[in-house]
Amino acid sequence: MDQPLWQPSPERVANTNLTAFMRHVRMRWGVAASDYDELYQWSVTEPEQFWMSVWSFCGVIAGSRGASVLVDGHRMPGARWFPEARLNFAENLLRRRDHAPAILFRGEDRVASSVTYAELYAEVSRLAQALRAAGVAPGDRVAAYMPNVPGAVIAMLAATSLGAVWSSCSPDFGVQGVLDRFGQIEPKILFGADGYFYNGKTIDIVDRLREIARSLPSLEKIVVVPYTQRNPVVDGTPNCVDVHEFMAPYRAQDIGFPQLPFDHPLYILYSSGTTGAPKCIVHGAGGTLLQHLKEHLLHADLKPGERLFYFTTCGWMMWNWLVSALASRAAIALYDGSPLIAGGRILFDFADAAGIHVLGISAKYIDSIAKLGLSPRATHKLAELKSVLSTGSPLAPESFDYVYREIKRDVQLASISGGTDIVSCFVLGNPTGPVRRGEIQCRGLGMKVEVFDDAGHAVRGEKGELVCTAPFPSMPVGFWNDPDGAKYRAAYFEKFPGVWCHGDYVELTGHGGMIIYGRSDAVLNPGGVRIGTAEIYRQVEQHDEVLESLVIGQDWPPEHPSDTRVVLFVRLREGLALDDALIDRIKRRIRERASPRHVPARIVQVADIPRTKSGKIVELAVRNVVHGRPVKNAEALANPEALALYQDLPALRS
Numbered sequence: 001m002d003q004p005l006w007q008p009s010p011e012r013v014a015n016t017n018l019t020a021f022m023r024h025v026r027m028r029w030g031v032a033a034s035d036y037d038e039l040y041q042w043s044v045t046e047p048e049q050f051w052m053s054v055w056s057f058c059g060v061i062a063g064s065r066g067a068s069v070l071v072d073g074h075r076m077p078g079a080r081w082f083p084e085a086r087l088n089f090a091e092n093l094l095r096r097r098d099h100a101p102a103i104l105f106r107g108e109d110r111v112a113s114s115v116t117y118a119e120l121y122a123e124v125s126r127l128a129q130a131l132r133a134a135g136v137a138p139g140d141r142v143a144a145y146m147p148n149v150p151g152a153v154i155a156m157l158a159a160t161s162l163g164a165v166w167s168s169c170s171p172d173f174g175v176q177g178v179l180d181r182f183g184q185i186e187p188k189i190l191f192g193a194d195g196y197f198y199n200g201k202t203i204d205i206v207d208r209l210r211e212i213a214r215s216l217p218s219l220e221k222i223v224v225v226p227y228t229q230r231n232p233v234v235d236g237t238p239n240c241v242d243v244h245e246f247m248a249p250y251r252a253q254d255i256g257f258p259q260l261p262f263d264h265p266l267y268i269l270y271s272s273g274t275t276g277a278p279k280c281i282v283h284g285a286g287g288t289l290l291q292h293l294k295e296h297l298l299h300a301d302l303k304p305g306e307r308l309f310y311f312t313t314c315g316w317m318m319w320n321w322l323v324s325a326l327a328s329r330a331a332i333a334l335y336d337g338s339p340l341i342a343g344g345r346i347l348f349d350f351a352d353a354a355g356i357h358v359l360g361i362s363a364k365y366i367d368s369i370a371k372l373g374l375s376p377r378a379t380h381k382l383a384e385l386k387s388v389l390s391t392g393s394p395l396a397p398e399s400f401d402y403v404y405r406e407i408k409r410d411v412q413l414a415s416i417s418g419g420t421d422i423v424s425c426f427v428l429g430n431p432t433g434p435v436r437r438g439e440i441q442c443r444g445l446g447m448k449v450e451v452f453d454d455a456g457h458a459v460r461g462e463k464g465e466l467v468c469t470a471p472f473p474s475m476p477v478g479f480w481n482d483p484d485g486a487k488y489r490a491a492y493f494e495k496f497p498g499v500w501c502h503g504d505y506v507e508l509t510g511h512g513g514m515i516i517y518g519r520s521d522a523v524l525n526p527g528g529v530r531i532g533t534a535e536i537y538r539q540v541e542q543h544d545e546v547l548e549s550l551v552i553g554q555d556w557p558p559e560h561p562s563d564t565r566v567v568l569f570v571r572l573r574e575g576l577a578l579d580d581a582l583i584d585r586i587k588r589r590i591r592e593r594a595s596p597r598h599v600p601a602r603i604v605q606v607a608d609i610p611r612t613k614s615g616k617i618v619e620l621a622v623r624n625v626v627h628g629r630p631v632k633n634a635e636a637l638a639n640p641e642a643l644a645l646y647q648d649l650p651a652l653r654s
Helices: 010-014 017-029 036-045 047-057 089-093 117-133 150-161 175-185 206-214 243-247 285-299 317-328 346-354 363-371 397-407 486-492 533-540 580-593 619-626 640-646
Strands: 062-064 101-107 111-116 141-145 165-169 189-193 195-198 201-204 221-225 240-242 265-270 280-284 307-310 331-336 358-362 387-391 412-415 417-419 424-428 449-452 463-468 500-508 514-519 546-556 563-572 602-605
Touching: 017 036, 017 047, 017 285, 036 047, 047 285, 089 150, 089 285, 089 317, 101 117, 101 150, 101 346, 111 117, 111 150, 117 150, 117 243, 141 150, 141 175, 141 206, 150 165, 150 189, 150 221, 150 317, 150 331, 165 175, 175 206, 175 280, 189 206, 206 221, 221 243, 240 243, 265 285, 265 317, 280 285, 285 317, 285 424, 307 317, 307 346, 317 331, 331 346, 346 358, 358 363, 363 387, 363 397, 363 546, 387 397, 397 412, 424 463, 449 500, 463 514, 486 500, 514 533, 533 546, 533 563, 533 580, 546 619, 580 602, 619 640
Parallel strands: 101 331, 141 165, 141 189, 165 265, 189 221, 221 240, 307 331, 307 358, 358 387, 387 412, 563 602
Antiparallel strands: 101 111, 195 201, 265 280, 417 424, 449 463, 463 500, 500 514, 546 563
16 A cells, blocks of 8 residues: 555646645745645644635635634634635636637537537526526525536526525436425525436436426426427426526626625535435535635646536536536536446547546446446547546545556546535545555645544544544535524534534545545444444455445344344346355455454345435445334435335345
8 A cells, every 4th residue: 555556747746736836835924835744734734824825826706805814713613714705606617708618518429519618608697687687686596407417507607696596406306305405495496407318318307397396386487498308398387488588688798796705605505315304505605616726726736728527417516516617717527417328438438529637437437337347548548637536435446456557547546535515525636646545645735634533532544533623614604494503513513522523434544645434324333343334345346246235234133132243235247146155255355355343244135226316325224224214315315216125134034
């Protein structure tokens, strides 16, 4: 693990935005940071200087910044950043107005289009005028039930340019899943597509859109965005209008961009909702903008005119993260549909065609194409590709090997992790530092991330809870309908008062990198020994027969549970059956590569593994089913029918 898989050349380091930022802080503050570690220590020791430097270096456009950077910095929650500042989020993303591409789009292998910066500004201007005429004002909620298409970006920018609050769900959500979310925030306007393409099929969602519209009494207008049909008909729905008709009376003109407080609500994002009603997490405009600028420019080393891609839907926070790259004067590449059509090559086809510089994919996708035997370096040029980002679940060390062996040798592989809760990252990439096998490169600048043991002591080289011990700008403004902040405090600050506890089970390495072992609430505890689920997945999924797996702790014995036993579920390649020989090989590898404590007491073959809309497997939901407990809000799952596969299994009765 000590030998880096990749090291940037001195020339590459010298040309990074991060190196330029070090010069900036040296001139402004006299801080002579010679490497990332020294810069990081300064950023968390002097947070006011650091975030003021991010503001100036990244060129935040604002009506005013104000003299104060941080008020009540000792309070967590309760600290306030840039309390005198006034800005407009959309204005920062629409800073370019030339004729270079701003958005490059692919809808599977059926739709391709692009939008220039000038066209983007003009379309946002027209739609913003239409929304204002429809009565949209600062603080109103504008929601979208949309695929990941340019129209979703245009609608978001138009709404937020007026100070409205944006919230979106992807069209693979069922009606109840959408109502569980939008029903809480009472949107005034709903944007909805007529359908989407997935795995070569056209999925019509007009009936769902009609039902959603009927079930949200707060709606004053439903704006239909055609995608799969030329002229979709949403009859029987009052106040429903085609987006082109909605915008027709308006010509492009300069956008007014009202200047709003730093903490003005920008986005409402949602927790997964698999353990109860989805939490409505409110993010502020200034904190989101500042954090994303920092991550794109300093950590992803995104340059003006470069192209950033992330495989995401409008229902995952990575969509919000992706579109912010416009503020860095970069172009964004959008893809909607299945990533595994065309034999799994479609995203690399897009990367070549669009000249993508930073390619964002999931750990699961990397594992999937490895199992398919793909070698993109042999089939694609990937000439512009300089960074590969991965998130969604822990990236196994073997997947690091695959990226460098089969995708591209000279590329920065940045595993990143944070979440919907902060609409950004706690740990991520460092373009000036080495990539080590199985490790996330670094803690984010300005993020005082530590690892606590159960007693709340900071540890290094040991497993524990990922915490953040000081405030940062992209902390949520709060939760919707949580006037006294009780739900917000309970979500993050109960375990260690005054400290953000994120719920990841991790280890801070001697290099300052991070290894993530899984979610804390899914950690296994057989015989009182804590085991991260990722430690088992890493070994199991090295077997070619295994497509994916899920592991839980089962209370045992069920009559008088005094302990838990490890139960492993595996989904195998089509046509294969789990036999004693494969069970023995799986157990032997886990015993030899992890420990005897990690070895499952039972291994069970299943036809499917339930996951969230963003592709994360749901250990807790399966654990509830195995123990005969109800699963709340199964609508939050992409494949809720899979839960039935885990009910009353004979293999788990003995």
